Amino acid sequence: MNVFITGASGWIGSAVTDELLANGYAVTGLARSDESAAALEKKGVEVHRGSLDDPASLAAAAKAADAVIHLAFNHDFDNFAAAGQGEHDAVKAMLDALEGSGKAFLFASGTAGASGAVPGTATEDDPSPFHGRDSMRGGAENLALGYAEKGVRPVALRFPIVHGRDGDPGFVAYLAQVARERGVSGYIGDGAHPWAAVDRTDAARAVRLALEKAPAGFRAHVVAEAGVPTREIAEALGERLGLPTRSVSPEDAGAHFGWMAMMFGTGTRATSEITQRTLGWTPTGPTMLDDIAAGAYDV
Incomplete structure (x- = not known):
C-alpha cells in the first residue's frame, strides 16, 4: 500500500513515516523544500514536490495513492484565519479526488472545543463545534467526516500536545x-x-493502527495523558x-x-478509552x- 503523507518531514509526520516504513508500507511524502525532499529520499520515501497552497497538486497526489494521511498545517499565528481557510481548501481538494474510491483519508485535528459527559473533558463521541471555511482550522474535521457518505473512509486524528526527546x-x-x-x-x-x-512514538503507532482499523467517520483521540x-x-x-x-x-x-x-x-x-479499545492501542x-x-x- 502506498500512503501519501503531507507533513511527512515534520515533527509528527516524520515519526509516522518511519512507523509506516517499518511496517512494510510505501510512502509518498509532500516536500516543499529541497532540504525536506532530501531527508525523505534518504529514508526511501518517494517525494511529491508541492505545498498546501496548491490544492490541485495535492489532489493529484491523493488520487494516485492508496490512502492519505494529512498532517501538514500552516501554523501562522499572525494570520490564523487565513491558515484555516487554506486548510479547508487543501482538505476539500484531496477529498474530492478520493470521492467514491473507498480510500482512507486520515487527517490531523485537535481535542479543543469539545467537552463530554464530564465537563471540560473531550471524548471521541463529541463532535467538533467548528463548521465552515471561516471557522477554526477551516472546519476541516466536520468537512472531512461528511465524506463518509461519499465513498471515502475519513478518520479524524485528534492530537493533544505531542512531546518527545x-x-x-x-x-x-x-x-x-x-x-x-x-x-x-x-x-x-x-x-x-x-x-x-502523548509521546511522539505512541502517536505514530496510533496513526498506523487508525489507518489499519478505524472505521469511516471515527474520531481517534491520540491521547496518553x-x-x-x-x-x-x-x-x-x-x-x-x-x-x-x-x-x-x-x-x-x-x-x-x-x-x-x-x-x-x-x-x-481529553480521554482515549474508545480509541484504545477500537485500535488495540496502548500508550507505552x-x-x-x-x-x-x-x-x-x-x-
Whole structure:
C-alpha cells in the first residue's frame, strides 16, 4: 500500500513515516523544500514536490495513492484565519479526488472545543463545534467526516500536545524558551489548566493502527495523558532549567507568553478509552514530565 503523507518531514509526520516504513508500507511524502525532499529520499520515501497552497497538486497526489494521511498545517499565528481557510481548501481538494474510491483519508485535528459527559473533558463521541471555511482550522474535521457518505473512509486524528526527546519544536519547547528568556518558569493563574499529551512514538503507532482499523467517520483521540496541570509543567521546566517557578496573572499572560497565552491559560482535557479499545492501542512511551526531566527541552 502506498500512503501519501503531507507533513511527512515534520515533527509528527516524520515519526509516522518511519512507523509506516517499518511496517512494510510505501510512502509518498509532500516536500516543499529541497532540504525536506532530501531527508525523505534518504529514508526511501518517494517525494511529491508541492505545498498546501496548491490544492490541485495535492489532489493529484491523493488520487494516485492508496490512502492519505494529512498532517501538514500552516501554523501562522499572525494570520490564523487565513491558515484555516487554506486548510479547508487543501482538505476539500484531496477529498474530492478520493470521492467514491473507498480510500482512507486520515487527517490531523485537535481535542479543543469539545467537552463530554464530564465537563471540560473531550471524548471521541463529541463532535467538533467548528463548521465552515471561516471557522477554526477551516472546519476541516466536520468537512472531512461528511465524506463518509461519499465513498471515502475519513478518520479524524485528534492530537493533544505531542512531546518527545528528538528535537520537539512545539509547545513545550516554546514554554522552555520563554522561561529561559524571562528567567522564570511561569504558569497562568492557579495553574490548574490541564494539557492532554502523548509521546511522539505512541502517536505514530496510533496513526498506523487508525489507518489499519478505524472505521469511516471515527474520531481517534491520540491521547496518553488526559490532562497534565500547567503548574506541574512549569515546575518541571523550572527544576530542570534551574529557574524559579511563579504564577503569572491572566492580565499579564499575553505580555509574558505571547501567542501561547490563550492556549496555556485554557487547556484541554481529553480521554482515549474508545480509541484504545477500537485500535488495540496502548500508550507505552514516557510522559511529558518524564521528557522534561530527561532534558528534552534543555536547548
